[in-house]
Amino acid sequence: MxxxxxxxxxxxxxxxxxxxxxxxxxxxxxxxxxxxxxxxxxxxxxxxxxxxxxxxxxxxxxxxxxxxxxxxxxxxxxxxxxxxxxxxxxxxxxxxxxxxxxxxxxxxxxxxxxxxxxxxxxxxxxxxxxxxxxxxxxxxxxxxxxxxxxxxxxxxxxxxxxxxxxxxxxxGPRQDAQGEGGVVAIFASRMQAKETPTLYGTGAQTRDFxxxxxxxxxxxxxxxxxxxxxxxxxxxxxxxxxTGTELTIDELASALRLITHYFGGIEKRPAREGDIERSALxxxxxxxxxGWQARAPFETALGRTVGWFAR
Ligand SMILES: NC(=O)c1ccc[n+]([C@@H]2O[C@H](COP(=O)([O-])OP(=O)(O)OC[C@H]3O[C@@H](n4cnc5c(N)ncnc54)[C@H](O)[C@@H]3O)[C@@H](O)[C@H]2O)c1
Missing domain, CATH: 3.40.50.720 (NAD(P)-binding Rossmann-like Domain)
Structure with missing residues (x-):
């Protein structure tokens, strides 16, 4: 094809x-x-x-x-x-x-x-x-x-x-961590580099990753x-x-901490205008x-993503 x-x-x-x-x-x-x-x-x-x-x-x-x-x-x-x-x-x-x-x-x-x-x-x-x-x-x-x-x-x-x-x-791999890239890319690359990531909002907001x-x-x-x-x-x-599953940004940050061995701080700032509280589809x-459904185990997928940012 x-x-x-x-x-x-x-x-x-x-x-x-x-x-x-x-x-x-x-x-x-x-x-x-x-x-x-x-x-x-x-x-x-x-x-x-x-x-x-x-x-x-x-x-x-x-x-x-x-x-x-x-x-x-x-x-x-x-x-x-x-x-x-x-x-x-x-x-x-x-x-x-x-x-x-x-x-x-x-x-x-x-x-x-x-x-x-x-x-x-x-x-x-x-x-x-x-x-x-x-x-x-x-x-x-x-x-x-x-x-x-x-x-x-x-x-x-x-x-x-x-x-x-x-x-x-x-x-996942190849996502841009520059500028307004996805939160996983930004957190993964900053934690990997032992730099403090910035979290907008309370951390209780959810996304479907x-x-x-x-x-x-x-x-x-x-x-x-x-x-x-x-x-x-x-x-x-x-x-x-x-995936149909909600994950809070705090949960995401905790999972990434374990994978990257980052135990430093996370800077919290007020939510940005237009940021929604909950999301899952x-x-x-x-x-x-x-006949499709998401199959990648979350931790494994996060691990592969972090591995890519560690290159
Ligand atoms: N990444 C996500 O989480 C996400 C979520 C929902 C929807 N999407 C959608 O998925 C698609 C791909 O997103 P992505 O994350 O890979 O983004 P990306 O920015 O990495 O990829 C977009 C690509 O389109 C190219 N492009 C932009 N404007 C163009 C133009 N006028 N002519 C030709 N090429 C142009 C860019 O150079 C880039 O290679 C987009 O339509 C995006 O809106 C992405």
């Missing part, structure tokens, strides 16, 4: 690329390297350096002629989305539209597009099912939600089946699903990719639709 990954030089995309290339897949990557890294690239991958919102996208997608497109390229930082919502919307909404059009024009059989737990905002229930109320708290969450509608707008009724995969809090290896296997299961994934209704094509729909 020929799989084109937009954002393939980034955290999730590069993990997907390296896994696909151990199997019977040809992989193409489109990335502008705005947050991705050349070091993440596999030498056997076809690649083009370009912006998904630019004029060269359709020709590049047609040239690779994918059977499936996994769309991961995005503006992924919440603070950046607050500082520049116009740019955030351009990349996340219009970028998704452009990739969907190019995928359909190139005859791709399926497009999977990365969405996020951020589309829900503060949850009305835990764990959240796909049809739950959507009250995104920031421009990033809003653009991800609009991108889901745009995906359906462009692909409903075409020969390209589609799905939006709502990832929970993903962690999912290992990147499980996200890769969710994407591969969705690529292989024999039946259509674009079900009817606004949330029909949406699937949570998550119910993964049952993905399990029924494409």
């Amino acid at each position: 020929r799989v084109l990954i937009t954002g393939g030089a980034g955290f999730i995309g590069s993990n997907l690329m390296w896994t696909l290339l151990t199997g019977d897949y040809q992989v193409g990557v489109i990335d502008d390297y705005s947050t991705g890294h050349f070091e993440n690239m596999h030498p056997a991958a076809w690649s083009r350096t370009l912006d998904i919102t630019g004029p060269d996208l359709a020709a590049a997608v047609a040239e690779f002629a994918p059977d499936a497109v996994v769309h991961l390229a995005a503006q992924t930082s919440v603070p950046v989305s607050v500082a520049d919502p116009v740019r955030d919307r351009l990349v996340n909404v219009e970028g998704t539209r452009a990739v969907a059009r190019a995928a359909a024009a190139a005859g791709a059989r399926r497009m999977l597009s990365a969405s996020s737990a951020a589309v829900y905002g503060e949850p009305e229930m835990v764990p959240l099912v796909e049809t739950a109320l959507k009250r995104p708290e920031n421009p990033y969450g809003r653009s991800k939600l609009e991108a889901e509608s745009v995906l359906a707008e462009e692909l409903r009724g075409t020969a390209t089946d589609f799905a939006s995969l709502r990832f929970a809090n993903v962690f 999912i290992y990147v290896g499980d996200v890769v296997s969710a994407i591969m299961s969705a690529l292989d699903a024999p039946q259509a994934l674009a079900l009817e209704g606004p949330d029909g094509p949406a699937y949570n990719v998550s 119910d993964p049952a729909k993905a399990q029924v639709a494409f």
